[in-house]
Amino acid sequence: EAQVTQNPRYLITVTGKKLTVTCSQNMNHEYMSWYRQDPGLGLRQIYYSMNVEVTDKGDVPEGYKVSRKEKRNFPLILESPSPNQTSLYFCASRLASNEQFFGPGTRLTVL
Amino acid sequence: QQPVQSPQAVILREGEDAVINCSSSKALYSVHWYRQKHGEAPVFLMILLKGGEQKGHEKISASFNEKKQQSSLYLTASQLSYSGTYFCGTDNDYKLSFGAGTTVTVRA
Numbered sequence: 001e002a003q004v005t006q007n008p009r010y011l012i013t014v015t016g017k018k019l020t021v022t023c024s025q026n027m028n029h030e031y032m033s034w035y036r037q038d039p040g041l042g043l044r045q046i047y048y049s050m051n052v053e054v055t056d057k058g059d060v061p062e063g064y065k066v067s068r069k070e071k072r073n074f075p076l077i078l079e080s081p082s083p084n085q086t087s088l089y090f091c092a093s094r095l096a097s098n099e100q101f102f103g104p105g106t107r108l109t110v111l
Numbered sequence: 112q113q114p115v116q117s118p119q120a121v122i123l124r125e126g127e128d129a130v131i132n133c134s135s136s137k138a139l140y141s142v143h144w145y146r147q148k149h150g151e152a153p154v155f156l157m158i159l160l161k162g163g164e165q166k167g168h169e170k171i172s173a174s175f176n177e178k179k180q181q182s183s184l185y186l187t188a189s190q191l192s193y194s195g196t197y198f199c200g201t202d203n204d205y206k207l208s209f210g211a212g213t214t215v216t217v218r219a
Contacts, residue, residue, distance in 0.1 A: 033207060042211035043153070043198060044113065050205050059113060059208060090152060097141060099155035099166070100200070100207060 002027050004103035006091050012109045013081055021076045021106050023091030029101075031094050032074040033058070034066065036087040037105075043090065049074055081110040112136060114201040116210035123189045123217045131184040131213045133199030142175050142182040143200035143207065146193075153198060157184075189217045 004025045013019055025032065033048040035058075045058030049068040063085055065077040074093075078085060086109050094100040114135040121129050133142065141160045144167070145153035157167030159175035159182060171193075173184045180201075186193055196212040 031205065031207075035209070040211065042113065042116075043209035045206065045208055048206055056206070058206065094207070097158070097160055097202075099158060100143065100145075101155075102152035104152055 002101070004091055004093055004101050006089075006103040006106050008106060009104060010107050012111065014111050015082055016080050019078050019081060019108075021078075021089060021091075021108070023074045023076065023103060024072050025074075025091075025093040025101070026072065027093060027095075027101065028071065029093035029095055030071075031096065031100075032068065033092045033100075034064070034074070034076045035090045035092065036060065036085075037090060038087050046076070046089075081108075083110050086110050113208050114199055114210045116197075116199055116213050118213060119211070120214040121216070123186070123193075123215065125191060125217060125219055126188055129186045129189065129215065131186070131197050131199070131215075133182045133184070133201070133210055135180045135201045135203070137180065137201070137203050139175075139177065139180055139201050139203055141202040142173075143202065144171075144173055144182075144184050145198045145200065145209075146195045147198065147212075148195045156197075186215065189215075191217050191219060193217050 034046040035043040047066040049055045091103040144156040147153040
């Protein structure tokens with residue numbers, strides 16, 4: 001089944017404790033993105049990647065890191081999480097000029 | 112930069128029509144439309160490409176004015192299943208940015 005998977009789905013952590021949210025897609029898509037969703041603000045893009053080893057900042061990249069070492073994986077790294085990074089996070093992938101597929105989401109709480 | 116959507120919310124009775132607008136300050140390669148149900152991930156509805164090609168949903172239509180950098184989504188003869196939050200996404204050179212969303216509530 002064609003899909004984008006994210007892990008974990010739920011995470012509660014404390015300020016300053018490094019964490020990684022994994023994302024994987026099995027559709028051989030070139031483009032992958034991370035978004036965060038907050039009430040009233042919609043989906044805001046954090047980082048995106050056009051292919052292996054090619055990444056760029058989205059609209060809200062501060063406090064996040066990404067890497068794209070393999071085509072199928074695009075992990076999101078929070079080196080020192082803070083409470084304002086409490087949010088619902090979506091990973092997504094697509095081919096150029098085609099629909100974007102979203103993962104199921106990761107709900108992160110930073111205490 | 113995120114596109115601007117309007118209205119923020121709309122309430123409809125079954126069978127009524129609605130229009131959701133999306134505008135961008137940048138030239139666009141394509142416009143995407145997605146719908147998100149509560150507690151779920153956004154789901155693809157339609158993509159409108161520069162030059163007029165469209166791909167997507169059979170029962171929901173949209174338009175794309177490339178010169179004005181605007182798109183509109185038309186919900187015609189709305190059904191209860193149309194309820195949800197609608198997002199437009201503007202594709203500008205690899206970067207797909209979404210608006211704040213329009214919440215649509217369809218009542219019987």
